[in-house]
Amino acid sequence: MRTRLIALLFLLLPLTAFAQSPVGTWTTIDDKTKKPKSVVEIFEARDGTLSGRVVEILHSDRGPNPVCDKCSGELKNKPVKGMVILWGVRRKGNVWEGGQILDPASGKVYSVKLTPVDGGRKLDVRGFMGFSLLGRTQTWTRRD
Numbered sequence: 001m002r003t004r005l006i007a008l009l010f011l012l013l014p015l016t017a018f019a020q021s022p023v024g025t026w027t028t029i030d031d032k033t034k035k036p037k038s039v040v041e042i043f044e045a046r047d048g049t050l051s052g053r054v055v056e057i058l059h060s061d062r063g064p065n066p067v068c069d070k071c072s073g074e075l076k077n078k079p080v081k082g083m084v085i086l087w088g089v090r091r092k093g094n095v096w097e098g099g100q101i102l103d104p105a106s107g108k109v110y111s112v113k114l115t116p117v118d119g120g121r122k123l124d125v126r127g128f129m130g131f132s133l134l135g136r137t138q139t140w141t142r143r144d
Contacts, residue, residue, distance in 0.1 A: 020116045026140040052086030070107030
């Protein structure tokens with residue numbers, strides 16, 4: 001009986017790890033207003049890192065089809081919908097970090113740390129400059 005229980009736990013362990021992955025579709029929640037802002041799809045890139053693309057705009061102060069007017073370089077004045085705003089994120093234990101996230105409203109790029117919470121149904125997304133203590137966190141909710 002004990003052997004069966006241990007075997008069952010080893011079989012379920014990969015399912016638990018998958019449930020904690022940030023890969024999937026998320027509703028972004030504004031950390032100030034607490035309102036849904038957009039839908040972001042997080043996916044595995046060819047190099048094995050995670051990236052995220054805006055697939056839908058839910059609310060914007062700049063209309064239904066905002067552009068990244070404060071961005072620089074090739075993203076300047078490009079539509080936010082379809083834009084990759086998260087890239088280079090790698091798993092480190094129970095968190096994903098080492099990548100960057102773009103705030104299309106300000107055009108600024110921050111270091112990012114992703115932490116699945118609530119059994120993987122929510123994702124704490126921390127953007128920061130330099131040290132993780134100097135930043136802000138949004139909690140996104142899983143859609144899929």
